[in-house]
Amino acid sequence: MFTIGIDIGTTNCKVCLFSTPEFELVDQYSFKTPKLVHGQNTDFDIELIWKGTLYGLNKLSSSLHAACISVSAIAVASVGEAGVLLDDKDKPIGPTLTWYDTRPKTQLNKIIDVLGVENIYSITGIPAHSNYSVNKIKWLQDNISAAKDGCKWLCLAEYIAFRLSGEKRSEYSLASRTMALNLEEKTWDTELLTKIEIPPEMFSPLVYAGAAIGTLTREVAELTGLSTSTSVAIAGHDHMCGSVAVGLNNKEQILNSTGTTEGLLVVTEHTNTSQEFFKARVSNGVHVLEGFHSLYASLPSAGYAIEWFRTLFEMDMPSFLRLVDTLNEQNEDDSAANLDGIFIPHLRGSGPPERNTWSKALLYGMDDKSRPEEILRFIFQGLCFELRNLLDSYEALTGRHYPVINVIGAACKNPYWLQLKATILNREVVACNIEEAVSRGAAMLAAKAVGFDLTQTKNTSEEMLKRYVPDSDEVSRFDALYQDLYKPLYESKMLVERRCYGES
Structure with a gap:
């Protein structure tokens, strides 16, 4: 059996074909996620995303016919928060704001x-933030005249699944990112929505990830060359799908998902909305595996900080990779390695434990002799320190120690970054070098839609894992740098920003 997993990401979109039961990648098509940038504002170009998805399905279909292969099911994963407002003819209204806008x-x-921040958290399990869907809906209503008559809101993966199948459904893990879901009752909170003047019927019936919502429409089948019998499902939030791909399914494990953003994910059996979790601004959610919940916190700038560096120095990828090689070589030179600085990567605001859209990045440690490779080293160190700050919060909240950090995504292709993570976190880091982990998780959930038992999936093979252990000679130095420089600068910066910008 063959299934397709679609990943609508911040930077790239992927359409990937996998074979069961191993879920090995057979073929793929990817394209840069189309965006519309207007000064400080950024929108997803939803129509071009749809056209790119269709083109990708057609490309895969062409190679499938030659091999006499048929696709049983397709499932779509995406970033959270962002979505599409539809009119009564199912046409998009206004722009599709990116999740980080x-x-x-x-x-x-x-x-x-109207609601109060603590009440929002107790109902929805997530800290009040402008990223979440209800705020985008209200912005559209306040700024786009036609939006007042908007009929339906679908998150990105839900919208693409609707275009594929003609069926409108909302999936639980994405619903968890709308700020409209009652997390305990797993229903749209009608009272909350009524108070903020959003019609509850704007949200579609809820389904679990991997539930078949329909089959490909005749029009889509004709455009792609696929069959109208191909089932369609929503795979859900991209980081959650990535956790399925690596077999993260119990509370003893933690996942570091890396890409444009970087997050820490823990699978739980219940919600955690106590005052301690509220203060730490950690997000609860419904996991894509039925019966489980999730704790998730995202750092807005990870891969994005690296792209920012490349843009700043007008550096193409080969030049950047050569610079990373230089950093690896410098590790053998104590005098170079001891030139320490701090980068706090709040290029798009800060993540937990102090989550604010107004937080700014900080770079400390440069002088008149600083070179690009030194600044890049500060950036990688800063990303690791920021992750440690988040991990410390997780362990304090859950009362658990996570000796192993499982990593998926872009960081798995960067040994320098992975070794630095292991040393600064002082944990074993396991790089799960799975090709297109989010799409793989989506393809696994697509197989679930047609009856495949995910418990029969083989575990990630040892050949796909690379393990990094802390450099014992460097652990104490980085710990001192974290305690004596990063934390005081972090706390001082946040204090100044609160005074300047106020709470958000």
Whole structure:
């Protein structure tokens, strides 16, 4: 059996074909995620994303016919928060704001005035933030005249699944990122939505990830060359799908998902909405595996910080990779390695434990002799320190120690970054070098839609794993740098910013 997993990501979109039961990658098509940038504002170009997805399915279909292969099911994963508002003819209304676009700050403040931040957390399990879907809906209603008559809101993966099947459904893990889901009851919170003047019927019936919502429409089948009998499912939130791909399914494990952002994910059996979790701004959610919940926190800039560096120095990828090789070589030179600096990567605001859209990046340690490779080293160190700060919060909240950090995504192709993670976190880091982990997780959930038992999936083979252990000679030095420089600078920066910008 063959299934397709689609990953609608911040930077790239992937359409990938996998074979069961091993879920090995057979073929793929990827394209840069189309965006519309207007000054400080960024929208997803949803129509071009749809056209790129269709083109990718057609490309895969062409090679499938030659091999006499048929596709049993397709499932779609995506970033959270972002979505599409539809009119009564199912046409998009207004722009599709990216998940990180900060325009809805005013709308968030109005919602907080009505509901209160602690009440929002107790109901939805997530900290009030302008990224979440209800704020985007309110922004559209306040700024796009036609939006007042909007009929349906679908998150990105849900919208693509709708275009494939003609069926509108909402999936639980994505619903967890709307700020409209009652997490305990697993229903849309009608009272909350009524208070903020969003019609509850704007949200579609809820389904679990991997539930078949329909089959390909005749039109899509004709455009792609696939069959109308191909089942369609929503795979859900991309980081959650990545956890399925690596077999993360118990509370003893933790996943570090890396890409444009970087997150820590723990699978749980219940929600955690106590005052301690609220203060740490950690997000609860419904996991893509039925019966489980999740704790998830995202750092807005990871791979994005690296792209920012490349853009700043006008550096193409081969030049960047050569610079990373230089950093590896410098590790053998104590005088170079001891030139320490701090980068706090708040290029798109800060993540937990102090989550704010107004937080700014900070780079300390440069002088008149600083070279690009030194700044890049500060950036990688800063990403690791930021991750350690988040990991410390997780362990304090859960009362658990996570001796092994499982990593998926872009960082798995960067041994320098992985070794630095192991040393700064002082943990074993296991790089799960799975090709297109999010798409693989989506393809596994697609197979679930047609009756495949995911418990029969083989575990990630040892050949796909690479293990990194802390450099014992460097652990104490980095710990001192974290305690004596990173933390004081972090706390001072956040204090100054609170005074300048106020709470958000």
